[in-house]
Amino acid sequence: MDITKIKIFAIIVFTYFNIGIHAQEKPRVVASCSMLSDMCENIVGDLMDVEMIVPIGGDPHIYEPTPSDAQMVSRADIVFINGLTFEGWIGDLIDNAANNIPVVTATEGIQAIQSEKYDNSADPHAWMDFKNGLQYVRNIKDALVALFPQYERELETNHKNYVAEINAADAYIINQIAKIPKEKRVLVTSHDAFEYYGQRYGIQLEALMGISTNSDARTSDIIRVSRIIKEKKIPSIFIESTINPKLIKQIADDTNVTIGGELYADSLGEKDSEAGTYISMLKHNTDVIVQALAYGKTSNTKIDEDQDQNNWLLYGILGLLLIGGLLFMMIRLNSNK
Numbered sequence: 001m002d003i004t005k006i007k008i009f010a011i012i013v014f015t016y017f018n019i020g021i022h023a024q025e026k027p028r029v030v031a032s033c034s035m036l037s038d039m040c041e042n043i044v045g046d047l048m049d050v051e052m053i054v055p056i057g058g059d060p061h062i063y064e065p066t067p068s069d070a071q072m073v074s075r076a077d078i079v080f081i082n083g084l085t086f087e088g089w090i091g092d093l094i095d096n097a098a099n100n101i102p103v104v105t106a107t108e109g110i111q112a113i114q115s116e117k118y119d120n121s122a123d124p125h126a127w128m129d130f131k132n133g134l135q136y137v138r139n140i141k142d143a144l145v146a147l148f149p150q151y152e153r154e155l156e157t158n159h160k161n162y163v164a165e166i167n168a169a170d171a172y173i174i175n176q177i178a179k180i181p182k183e184k185r186v187l188v189t190s191h192d193a194f195e196y197y198g199q200r201y202g203i204q205l206e207a208l209m210g211i212s213t214n215s216d217a218r219t220s221d222i223i224r225v226s227r228i229i230k231e232k233k234i235p236s237i238f239i240e241s242t243i244n245p246k247l248i249k250q251i252a253d254d255t256n257v258t259i260g261g262e263l264y265a266d267s268l269g270e271k272d273s274e275a276g277t278y279i280s281m282l283k284h285n286t287d288v289i290v291q292a293l294a295y296g297k298t299s300n301t302k303i304d305e306d307q308d309q310n311n312w313l314l315y316g317i318l319g320l321l322l323i324g325g326l327l328f329m330m331i332r333l334n335s336n337k
């Protein structure tokens with residue numbers, strides 16, 4: 001082995017251990033759900049490791065924690081929850097961890113909607129309004145700065161950039177909703193997760209279930225929703241990513257309206273999906289709602305178009321590879337002559 005090789009080897013070993021040690025030293029942030037986890041990631045950047053308890057697609061209202069969740073919480077430096085009874089199961093999980101971890105309620109300071117329809121209980125879905133989202137990320141940033149003052153500058157910078165992105169997305173939604181004729185601004189979904197969204201962006205909400213998902217829809221709710229669809233001549237109703245769509249599909253069939261598409265309320269979509277972040281989730285919901293209520297387009301047709309485009313892209317790449325391969329072989333054959 002010559003000197004250069006030894007140097008390279010030494011650099012690789014050093015880098016490897018350096019990364020290893022560094023990764024272990026990173027503070028651990030645990031968030032109860034995917035929306036909070038994404039907010040935390042935007043604020044901590046590479047400074048800390050962020051984990052979430054309820055996985056993507058899970059329903060935080062009725063989640064049952066696992067032993068590995070308990071381990072995750074017991075290893076955490078700080079835990080962020082939504083509060084407003086969103087995660088009714090979280091108290092036991094944190095008590096069991098029993099290591100005095102700071103638990104921060106991200107909705108602190110937010111004016112909660114008291115649901116008149118459901119015994120005046122506080123509606124937990126405050127993140128559905130970007131103005132509330134700003135309060136969430138301020139609470140998250142403040143708690144992290146208090147616990148890790150050594151990272152204050154980076155946390156403040158990340159927070160400032162994230163706030164600008166949220167404000168831009170908020171303006172986008174206001175612009176998009178304006179495209180729906182006023183009388184058509186009625187959103188029918190599975191559960192009452194869109195009140196904050198409706199109040200901020202000017203849409204009337206009609207949901208089958210209440211502000212939680214822990215009970216079945218009542219016949220009276222099905223009748224009420226079906227009547228509203230007919231009375232207001234609503235063209236489309238919507239399913240939700242974390243809730244069985246059977247009942248909404250049934251109502252759509254019975255009232256002869258389309259399913260406008262899938263909305264995300266209590267969980268983000270997968271990382272690389274159109275609703276993979278907090279910001280893209282609300283923008284995606286808005287696009288689906290506007291396409292359906294303003295233009296009568298369901299998002300299924302859009303998905304098909306995307307797939308066609310993907311297919312053409314695939315054929316294109318395969319074609320290029322084939323031509324490249326042939327050229328390569330011809331060059332090789334020529335050079336062997």
Ligand SMILES: [Zn+2]
Pocket residue numbers: 061125191192193211212213265266
């Ligand atoms: Zn919900």
